[in-house]
Amino acid sequence: MNRPVSLLLALPMTVMALSQASAAGWSDIKTPTKEAPRSIGRPNLGCLAGGVALPLDGVGYHVLRPQRNRFYGQPVLLKTITAVAEQMAKQGHGSILIGDMSQPRGGRMNFGHASHQTGLDVDLWLKMQTGPLSASDRAEPQAVSMVPVGARQADPTLWGPAQSDLVRIAAQQPAVVRIFANPAIKATLCQTFAPHGEASAPAWLRKVRPWKGHDEHIHLRLSCPPGNRDCVDQDPPPSGSGCGAELQAWFEPPVTPTLRIPVEPPPPAPTLPKACQAVLSQK
Template identity: 45%
Template sequence: MTPRLLLIPLLLSILAACTTTAWAQDKGSLNPKPLPPLANPNDPKIGAKELFARKLLPAAMPTQSIGGYAKGCLAGAVQMPLNGDTWQVMRLSRNRYWGHPDIIALLKRLAAKVHKDAGWPGILVGDIGQPRGGPALSGHASHQIGLDADIWLTPMPDHKLSREEREEMSAVMMVRDDRLDVDPRVFTPGHVLLLRDAAQEPAVQRIFVNPAIKKALCREARGDRSWLSKIRPWWGHDYHFHIRLKCPPGSPACEGQKPQSADEGCKPSDLAYWFKDSVLHPKPPPKPPKPRPPMTLAQLPAACKAVLRAPDAKQ
């Protein structure tokens, strides 16, 4: 599980793109303004994120996850209901509460399990994906094919949140200031049950958490610990965790990841890398890296053009 040193520049670029700790903290807008029309939407050099971000509704097509988690799109997305008995969706102004029906069903199921097992009122759902998937203007490099979702590590309050609370409420930091372990004042046995319930879902491919949270799970999990193999340490993720599904049946163009090793990933050697001072407190590069040009529509799977151009699904 220890990344090689040669991968550090790549991983840091991914970190900057999609896994900082801020996404659950970034506030939304009470009065979001529509994006202005593009002067030349057919320009082949324009970023695909500009095109997908301007689609406010799903494509009227059969459901398909197309391409990879960080390079694809989604046809026939469905909406996560904004309110349920055991869940509420946050940051509504982002319009990222769309996904493949399988992840929407899983989130509902998980919310009910956590209510029963951990005694939480429910869960707070962060970003899932855009109405047609694809790259987003901000926040994530993945979440493109409707199979990723962020779940806050803050329990749902016992009341219906106002629109203002959904846009401006902050998630709770779960990691100590020194980044070496969880904060026992806020990380509870309920969090262990939440992550266990999520990882025990058969369709789940991976779950990304802060390394300190993985460390705590390794220490505190009891009984059947096989689910720990799906819990992967990754940068950020100290306010929320990221759940990812396997490619679902009926999506032949979906590009999944290799199956997880059955190993728990709890050996000291598995975790040592993440707690090096050079990893916890990386020095900035001598020269800021040049920003990469945005991914274009031509770089996505060819089927994404049809997804983008399809009429809006009826709601």
């Protein structure tokens, strides 16, 4: 079984279209709008009104690279992060390191992500902090890959109970609907938590979805908060644990596509929701 060729071919065009569709200037804005928090649009084509800043330090966590100004989100995202951090600290795993959330008003970032636009995404590093975090380590941290090149499992010398607990605790948070992780990490979780197949798989394992990269961090995505009418959720994950053929397809070489001349013109590039223009221009 291989990943659908149509998906593989569509990804570069989709990323390009989204880039062209996003309004310029989101990364230049330093402050959120003064209104109630509201997510608008999709994770990869939207914005954030009334963004709330996560304090740079809290019980069981530290925010990395604050100079990027990407530590804003919906209140439910902040609640989720702090809940995960507190549970990890109670289990003696040290502090978790918080990567990118969203910009003050969400929107497209000038580098690093196509998503994280609506205040409902966050990267949690898989490396734990067990001692004080220096200013230089906070500003220019060194990530650690948990997956050797070409491996089908996480590196057992780096991956341990702390990493497994981080994914499990994060996936058990009510608002989390997806966790993107390297396919080798997903395979390791399947081996650990579903050793006897589908019947033994916990419900939360379904939320962990394999995706390229994501060997140094996991990416949490939350559902749209109630009342956010302009927020668009991603389709739910497929049923089941995701430990079977779908996962194995990531380790197979892709099928060489047969090029065909398109018979229809490509669809127009998607555009940002109109409400995002007001968020962008608000003083």
